[in-house]
Amino acid sequence: MSEDGKLVFVGTTDLAGLLRGKAFPASERDARMRKGVGWTPTNVQINCFNAIAETPFGALGDLALVPDPNARVTLKADDTAPALDLMLGDILTLEGEPWGFCTRSHLKRALTTLRDEAGLEIFGAFEHEFMLRDLVPVPGDSYSFRGFRSAQGWAEALIAAMRHAGMGPDTFMKEYGARQFEVTCAPAMGVAPADHAALLRMLVRDITRRFGHASSFAPILDPADVGNGVHIHLSLRDAAGHPATHDAKDPHGLSKAARHFIGGILAHLDQIIAILCPSEISYLRLTPHRWSAAFNNLGFRDREAAVRICPVSNLDPAKVAQQFNFEVRACDAAASPHLALAALVLAGAAGLRNGIEPPDVTEDDLSLWPEDRLHAAGMIRLPQSLAEALERFESSDAVREWFGADFVKVYADHKRSELKCLEGLDTAQKCARYGEVY
Numbered sequence: 001m002s003e004d005g006k007l008v009f010v011g012t013t014d015l016a017g018l019l020r021g022k023a024f025p026a027s028e029r030d031a032r033m034r035k036g037v038g039w040t041p042t043n044v045q046i047n048c049f050n051a052i053a054e055t056p057f058g059a060l061g062d063l064a065l066v067p068d069p070n071a072r073v074t075l076k077a078d079d080t081a082p083a084l085d086l087m088l089g090d091i092l093t094l095e096g097e098p099w100g101f102c103t104r105s106h107l108k109r110a111l112t113t114l115r116d117e118a119g120l121e122i123f124g125a126f127e128h129e130f131m132l133r134d135l136v137p138v139p140g141d142s143y144s145f146r147g148f149r150s151a152q153g154w155a156e157a158l159i160a161a162m163r164h165a166g167m168g169p170d171t172f173m174k175e176y177g178a179r180q181f182e183v184t185c186a187p188a189m190g191v192a193p194a195d196h197a198a199l200l201r202m203l204v205r206d207i208t209r210r211f212g213h214a215s216s217f218a219p220i221l222d223p224a225d226v227g228n229g230v231h232i233h234l235s236l237r238d239a240a241g242h243p244a245t246h247d248a249k250d251p252h253g254l255s256k257a258a259r260h261f262i263g264g265i266l267a268h269l270d271q272i273i274a275i276l277c278p279s280e281i282s283y284l285r286l287t288p289h290r291w292s293a294a295f296n297n298l299g300f301r302d303r304e305a306a307v308r309i310c311p312v313s314n315l316d317p318a319k320v321a322q323q324f325n326f327e328v329r330a331c332d333a334a335a336s337p338h339l340a341l342a343a344l345v346l347a348g349a350a351g352l353r354n355g356i357e358p359p360d361v362t363e364d365d366l367s368l369w370p371e372d373r374l375h376a377a378g379m380i381r382l383p384q385s386l387a388e389a390l391e392r393f394e395s396s397d398a399v400r401e402w403f404g405a406d407f408v409k410v411y412a413d414h415k416r417s418e419l420k421c422l423e424g425l426d427t428a429q430k431c432a433r434y435g436e437v438y
Contacts, residue, residue, distance in 0.1 A: 013336040016048040036064035053417030073165035103338040110345040126197035137178035147174030177226035197337035217333035227285035246324035264351020271396035274389035279334035288367035293330040
């Protein structure tokens with residue numbers, strides 16, 4: 001096929017956490033990287049079920065979706081699918097300014113805030129869980145060689161595609177849940193972790209489909225089963241690129257900057273959880289004993305903590321700081337990775353700005369604590385529904401300051417339109433609907 005016959009897709013992760021965009025002829029790549037493709041403001045209000053929420057834009061306005069060659073992935077054609085050339089992009093005004101509802105632009109602004117105010121950069125990675133909906137569950141497959149071996153064909157194709165796209169693959173495994181797998185990217189700087197997360201989700205869907213499978217990153221497919229989480233691993237680097245998260249003198253290894261960054265996240269977690277866990281069924285996971293998060297706690301190697309201090313496998317003291325990181329566990333793949341990371345960075349920057357200390361590190365089951373002990377320790381039960389999460393989101397002065405009042409209203413209207421699409425459905429039916437989307 002000639003270059004004129006090939007298409008390039010440029011996309012953006014939207015408020016529904018989905019990759020939407022347009023394609024253009026590959027022969028126009030250079031021109032499109034300057035001027036982009038046309039985009040419509042009201043597109044931001046297309047929810048995950050393809051209904052359009054109340055929009056302040058109506059039929060008016062024009063924008064440009066401009067590709068970024070540094071966020072690109074390609075796949076060769078095979079017998080099951082044509083070749084793919086995809087780039088992520090930024091939504092700009094026609095004057096070339098970042099649009100106030102572009103998730104990737106919000107992340108870039110958040111990273112600039114952290115750099116300008118604290119002289120720090122983000123080094124991180126997203127860890128994804130997903131399920132193959134068509135797979136017949138096999139007893140005993142959790143973490144098993146047999147489970148890995150059955151997936152090895154498409155898993156190796158996935159790893160090769162990740163490597164080709166510049167997304168360093170880290171690990172792959174057959175997860176605990178029936179039909180469930182986990183894949184992680186190697187850490188990267190700045191906006192790249194969120195770019196990699198968006199591209200990884202696309203690659204998993206595309207490659208598993210080529211192998212005859214139907215994958216889903218939905219937060220939970222069956223109310224009685226385990227859920228699919230997204231764990232965001234983060235560490236801080238200074239202006240010279242040196243690790244700034246670890247302090248060997250701290251009882252749990254956290255530097256002062258890391259403590260305050262985490263303190264900011266935990267102090268605002270209930271206010272930004274509508275961004276991190278943005279579906280109605282997300283809150284089925286945010287309960288005790290689901291290896292997710294139910295409180296705004298900092299845990300030491302605790303897989304039910306909202307933020308977990310991760311172990312370091314390298315015993316060389318000189319290299320511990322390079323590996324040392326923490327993970328945010330209260331997130332899932334219904335979220336835009338760009339918007340989720342933006343919210344965490346802005347909350348962390350507020351923690352640094354205001355010297356916010358996190359609650360004392362926990363190493364036990366908070367669901368057994370009485371209310372007075374939780375209150376005394378500064379622990380807050382996270383919202384237990386999307387409706388409750390949206391109320392805290394809208395009432396947060398911090399969120400309005402970070403994202404702007406217009407964004408807060410548009411986002412809340414978007415999510416409430418999603419809830420309206422689910423009216424009259426029971427929990428299992430809601431899970432099924434989200435399972436088809438994500």
